[in-house]
Amino acid sequence: MHPVLTLVVQRVALGLLLLLAVSAVIFLGVAALPGDTAQAILGQSATPQALANLRAEMGLDQPPLTRYFQWLGGVLTGDLGTSISNGTDIASAIGQRLGNTLFLAAWAAVISVPLAILLGLVAARYNGRWPDKLISGATLSAISLPEFVVGYLVLYFLAVKWQLFPSVAMVFPGMGMMDRLNAVILPVIVLVLVVLAHMMRMTRAAILNVMQSAYIETAELKGLSPMQVIWRHAFPNAIAPVVNVVMLNLAYLVVGVVVVEVVFVYPGMGQYLVDHVAKRDLPVVQAVGLIFAAVYIGLNILADVISILANPRLRHPK
Amino acid sequence: MSDALLQIRNLRIEATSYPPGEAPRDVVLVDDVSVSVEKGKVLGLIGESGAGKSTIGLSSMAYGRGGVRLTGGTITLNGRDIRLADARALRALRGREVTYVAQSAAAAFNPAIKLMDQVIETCLAHDVMGRAEAEARAVMLFARLGLPEPERFGQRYPHQVSGGQLQRAMTAMALCPKPDLVIFDEPTTALDVTTQIEVLAAIKEAIRDTGVAALYITHDLAVVAQVADDILVLRHGKRIEYGATEQIITAPKEAYTKALVSVRSIEHVEKPDAPAVLEIQSVTARYKGTNFDVLKAITLDLPAGQTLAVVGESGSGKSTLARVITGLLPPAQGRIRFAGRDLAPDLAARTRDDLREVQMIYQMADTAMNPRQTVGTIIGRPLEFYFGLKGEAKRKRIQDLLEQIEMGKGFIDRYPAELSGGQKQRVCIARALAAKPKLIICDEVTSALDPLVADGILKLLLALQAAEGVAYLFITHDLATVRAIADRIAVMYRGEVRRYGTKTDVLTPPFDDYTELLLSSVPEMKMGWLEGVLDSRKMEAAGN
Numbered sequence: 070m071h072p073v074l075t076l077v078v079q080r081v082a083l084g085l086l087l088l089l090a091v092s093a094v095i096f097l098g099v100a101a102l103p104g105d106t107a108q109a110i111l112g113q114s115a116t117p118q119a120l121a122n123l124r125a126e127m128g129l130d131q132p133p134l135t136r137y138f139q140w141l142g143g144v145l146t147g148d149l150g151t152s153i154s155n156g157t158d159i160a161s162a163i164g165q166r167l168g169n170t171l172f173l174a175a176w177a178a179v180i181s182v183p184l185a186i187l188l189g190l191v192a193a194r195y196n197g198r199w200p201d202k203l204i205s206g207a208t209l210s211a212i213s214l215p216e217f218v219v220g221y222l223v224l225y226f227l228a229v230k231w232q233l234f235p236s237v238a239m240v241f242p243g244m245g246m247m248d249r250l251n252a253v254i255l256p257v258i259v260l261v262l263v264v265l266a267h268m269m270r271m272t273r274a275a276i277l278n279v280m281q282s283a284y285i286e287t288a289e290l291k292g293l294s295p296m297q298v299i300w301r302h303a304f305p306n307a308i309a310p311v312v313n314v315v316m317l318n319l320a321y322l323v324v325g326v327v328v329v330e331v332v333f334v335y336p337g338m339g340q341y342l343v344d345h346v347a348k349r350d351l352p353v354v355q356a357v358g359l360i361f362a363a364v365y366i367g368l369n370i371l372a373d374v375i376s377i378l379a380n381p382r383l384r385h386p387k
Numbered sequence: 388m389s390d391a392l393l394q395i396r397n398l399r400i401e402a403t404s405y406p407p408g409e410a411p412r413d414v415v416l417v418d419d420v421s422v423s424v425e426k427g428k429v430l431g432l433i434g435e436s437g438a439g440k441s442t443i444g445l446s447s448m449a450y451g452r453g454g455v456r457l458t459g460g461t462i463t464l465n466g467r468d469i470r471l472a473d474a475r476a477l478r479a480l481r482g483r484e485v486t487y488v489a490q491s492a493a494a495a496f497n498p499a500i501k502l503m504d505q506v507i508e509t510c511l512a513h514d515v516m517g518r519a520e521a522e523a524r525a526v527m528l529f530a531r532l533g534l535p536e537p538e539r540f541g542q543r544y545p546h547q548v549s550g551g552q553l554q555r556a557m558t559a560m561a562l563c564p565k566p567d568l569v570i571f572d573e574p575t576t577a578l579d580v581t582t583q584i585e586v587l588a589a590i591k592e593a594i595r596d597t598g599v600a601a602l603y604i605t606h607d608l609a610v611v612a613q614v615a616d617d618i619l620v621l622r623h624g625k626r627i628e629y630g631a632t633e634q635i636i637t638a639p640k641e642a643y644t645k646a647l648v649s650v651r652s653i654e655h656v657e658k659p660d661a662p663a664v665l666e667i668q669s670v671t672a673r674y675k676g677t678n679f680d681v682l683k684a685i686t687l688d689l690p691a692g693q694t695l696a697v698v699g700e701s702g703s704g705k706s707t708l709a710r711v712i713t714g715l716l717p718p719a720q721g722r723i724r725f726a727g728r729d730l731a732p733d734l735a736a737r738t739r740d741d742l743r744e745v746q747m748i749y750q751m752a753d754t755a756m757n758p759r760q761t762v763g764t765i766i767g768r769p770l771e772f773y774f775g776l777k778g779e780a781k782r783k784r785i786q787d788l789l790e791q792i793e794m795g796k797g798f799i800d801r802y803p804a805e806l807s808g809g810q811k812q813r814v815c816i817a818r819a820l821a822a823k824p825k826l827i828i829c830d831e832v833t834s835a836l837d838p839l840v841a842d843g844i845l846k847l848l849l850a851l852q853a854a855e856g857v858a859y860l861f862i863t864h865d866l867a868t869v870r871a872i873a874d875r876i877a878v879m880y881r882g883e884v885r886r887y888g889t890k891t892d893v894l895t896p897p898f899d900d901y902t903e904l905l906l907s908s909v910p911e912m913k914m915g916w917l918e919g920v921l922d923s924r925k926m927e928a929a930g931n
Binding site: 282289297305306387 | 448450452478479480482489491494495496497499508509512543547
């Protein structure tokens with residue numbers, strides 16, 4: 070087997086193992102909370118007999134290990150359980166929410182990742198001169214403001230004052246692509262501003278680090294232009310550190326956008342989670358926690374795999 | 388001289404130095420140097436480190452490394468002054484009219500790009516020729532430079548080929564766009580002596596066949612004598628002597644050039660046999676997690692107060708042997724006897740006297756010292772640790788040691804950054820000596836030093852041996868050093884001892900094949916040596 074394939078398989082296996090461990094931690098954490106689902110359904114005034122009946126009916130009287138494997142088995146077959154607050158099937162409810170979140174995250178990523186890398190390359194090209202200072206200053210200001218402030222600023226100017234875009238990011242099933250895009254444009258702008266600085270600064274730092282290498286001098290002495298040197302000779306050697314930061318930010322776009330969703334009243338995973346935490350809807354909290362963990366681990370594995378593939382020493386062994 | 392390709396007149400090069408704790412100041416790196424290269428000729432630039440060789444070489448592309456500035460004089464290339472040309476004009480000439488071959492090809496190739504794409508990049512960037520033509524030319528150059536499988540060589544990545552092959556590939560890269568001038572900056576310095584001779588021959592042939600002019604930069608006069616038509620001797624950024632190669636080698640005028648020509652003048656007669664202080668008995672060693680023996684049943688003796696030189700190319704197991712003796716790598720088999728007792732295989736199991744009596748000096752004095760400690764602290768540490776010396780007694784002993792290494796008491800409060808390369812190595816010697824050892828392992832201690840400085844270090848080591856009776860295990864790849872210092876020699880090749888005995892025995896024919904190859908590869912300071920060796924090797928090969 071090719072050594073790279075071995076490494077990739079190892080990484081993926083390790084990620085699955087990690088996900089299993091995380092699922093156990095989520096389950097145990099939720100199980101350790103005072104009160105259980107039966108208590109939550111019947112309320113504080115329920116009789117012990119009623120509680121015991123409901124627990125037997127829901128299988129809550131089984132030992133925790135059995136319940137964990139039942140839950141895990143359900144997850145693997147696509148059954149995430151039933152919400153206790155409204156009795157709906159969690160999987161179908163989440164499916165739509167997750168779709169919305171991924172839609173928002175994907176557009177933010179499609180715009181922010183190339184833009185951040187481009188700005189990072191330009192900042193590295195003009196290191197210490199005014200374009201570098203302008204880019205660094207602007208992106209750092211954007212990241213220094215809390216997301217909701219950026220959100221409200223964007224709302225005030227683009228939606229209220231100039232009335233360019235809708236202030237509420239309402240999406241619903243069956244909506245057309247262009248309408249959908251128009252609806253999410255403001256939250257996408259906010260998310261781009263929030264994640265841009267981190268990725269751009271890492272790109273700049275990684276490029277400047279590589280620019281110290283002897284092979285950059287070789288490229289300069291070939292008479293290549295500064296941008297050719299950066300793009301063809303520096304960037305391929307800076308991919309690994311950049312990819313890691315990009316993936317952390319992509320994960321943030323999926324799991325960390327609660328505030329932005331609330332500001333724009335966007336029906337995504339974050340709002341869904343917050344709503345059900347408030348209602349003590351434990352099955353939903355478990356399911357969402359597991360999905361967030363899976364996204365995080367998945368993107369980090371992807372970062373590892375890309376870093377491995379970007380390394381010619383691993384791709385082409387002696 | 389009117390049709391000179393490159394004409395440098397009264398060149399002055401400056402840089403800003405930032406000494407720690409002081410105000411920045413301008414330093415002159417090259418001062419009033421004039422030189423010219425005609426079409427198809429090779430000029431050798433020679434001098435020790437800091438002489439300004441590379442700086443002058445790069446100035447012919449109007450390139451200043453770091454903050455180096457070309458502040459005066461003219462640099463005329465193909466009839467126009469390029470010293471103050473703008474960035475666009477410089478880009479047009481770099482890689483088109485002048486190309487560069489770096490000292491470390493391993494670092495100068497981009498690890499992420501295939502060799503072929505790097506070799507032909509200049510041709511494409513400057514529109515010298517199309518891709519197909521450039522690739523064909525690259526394959527032709529690969530073949531001419533003796534690279535294996537020239538058709539497929541370019542499809543590899545830099546880490547997939549050896550150091551000597553990379554150096555040749557770099558030469559191909561420099562020749563590919565048909566430049567007028569190639570700058571070779573110490574192209575064979577980082578190579579083993581047996582590889583150096585092949586690369587040197589390949590470069591010389593390529594220069595002759597393509598008719599390109601070249602600047603050949605090196606610190607090794609014997610190497611430059613093989614390729615250059617003229618030689619410029621530099622010291623501290625100033626021109627010392629400039630003349631035809633023949634004249635510089637056979638009839639140098641200046642004292643400094645004479646010293647360079649006659650360097651390695653140490654005559655060392657081997658000492659009579661004596662009881663062994665170190666006995667290495669059939670030692671086999673391998674690194675953790677590998678199934679390959681780096682050392683294979685090594686048996687060697689080192690008589691007390693004498694020097695055993697261990698020679699071999701990189702990968703022969705020389706440094707691993709030092710690690711085994713010091714206990715850093717416990718041997719898989721065999722034992723080590725020292726001063727009549729068994730040495731514990733593992734460092735942790737050794738007594739304090741075991742540790743004290745075996746000391747080490749390293750190749751890189753720079754990294755072997757804590758830059759934040761003064762010379763006094765560095766040398767004083769073993770005095771405290773092994774002998775419990777304190778206060779005035781310690782200071783007195785440090786000053787004695789500084790006298791012994793011919794540096795003077797004044798250095799006691801200086802920091803390593805304030806010392807020259809040779810002085811740093813002397814401090815390391817004093818630190819080893821402070822422990823009053825019976826054995827000092829010297830791992831390539833002169834390899835990073837300029838020839839004249841290295842000569843001084845070798846003389847010091849010999850004087851200290853005579854005074855203190857300390858034995859040296861001297862690891863080196865440099866046979867001239869071996870001749871200067873050894874009483875016994877062990878020739879190592881791929882983890883085995885190929886030849887072992889007194890210096891006279893080892894260096895007297897008949898030789899085994901490897902020792903023969905090693906000895907005949909050491910450049911000699913006479914013109915035509917390279918052709919002579921290659922011819923005799925060809926004849927031998929034909930005879931067999």
